[in-house]
Amino acid sequence: MESQDLRKVGLKVTLPRLKVLEILETSDQRHMSAEDVYKALLEMEEEIGLATVYRVLTQFEGAGLVSRLSIDGGHAVFELEDGTHHDHLLCVRCNGIEEFVDEVIEQRQRAIAKQKGFEMTEHSLYIYGICRKCQESQ
Amino acid sequence: MESQDLRKVGLKVTLPRLKVLEILETSDQRHMSAEDVYKALLEMEEEIGLATVYRVLTQFEGAGLVSRLSIDGGHAVFELEDGTHHDHLLCVRCNGIEEFVDEVIEQRQRAIAKQKGFEMTEHSLYIYGICRKCQESQ
């Protein structure tokens, strides 16, 4: 019952919001660009404008429902927030995304920030490479 | 003698290329956007188009003379390549950039890629925060 999720964060329950949420929950890709979401909506015959998709995703981000990854050449992907921090591996061949958590890295980052006198607010870490599947297929 | 540097990497010796190189070498900021370089050129009375600045920086990157950081909100900064890898701390208040090297993180990244079956090609790591100077000034 997603309507409650929306009300809980102070957002009116509208069709675009419900549908975007539905796409994020049911898509087989966990990480989706606004364009991906928009196209998935078109495929389910929902005529929701791209501007609205961006708006809704940004609001969801503000509400803590989704998080946004800012990938290299300035385009963002979104994923449902699951409450746990993780970082990403990006396949440069198929653009697939995998996740990882590494406490050693997390801790070293805090140590570096401290050592440099930074009050750390966040970090962004991406490992680029060729995923297993892409290596196998030639 | 930068002319040799250019010839060495197969680039014709032109005024825009020499001047962009000069800016990168003499500016007090090690990390500069294309716009920064463009403005610095204007200040030294060199009428070099922004498109040329982008072209030259991209060629320099291809030639291994500079490296490009792709910062969050989709705008790039460039720095002279010094042959050694390092990562960056970004101040969210003054946009200042500091550098660090951490072998533990480097090694953990390789371990994670290996564990996930990735053939790692590169990585990008940014620590965001408020730098010492900005903390002190209020």
Place this chain on the structure above:
DNA sequence: GTGTAAATGAGAAAAGTTTTCATTTATATT
């Protein structure tokens, strides 16, 4: 059911970067 504030859609705008194409320039060859 109504009123009102909020949300939406369509298109314009913004920001950063790349491309196009006519003109200029560097350099290899005479």
Place this chain on the structure above:
DNA sequence: AATATAAATGAAAACTTTTCTCATTTACAC
């Protein structure tokens, strides 16, 4: 030194991703 030519440049247009504007529609408190 003059010439030929492939490459580089400048200016403007195009592009990409995202945000904004504003007229219209919708959700929901009353």
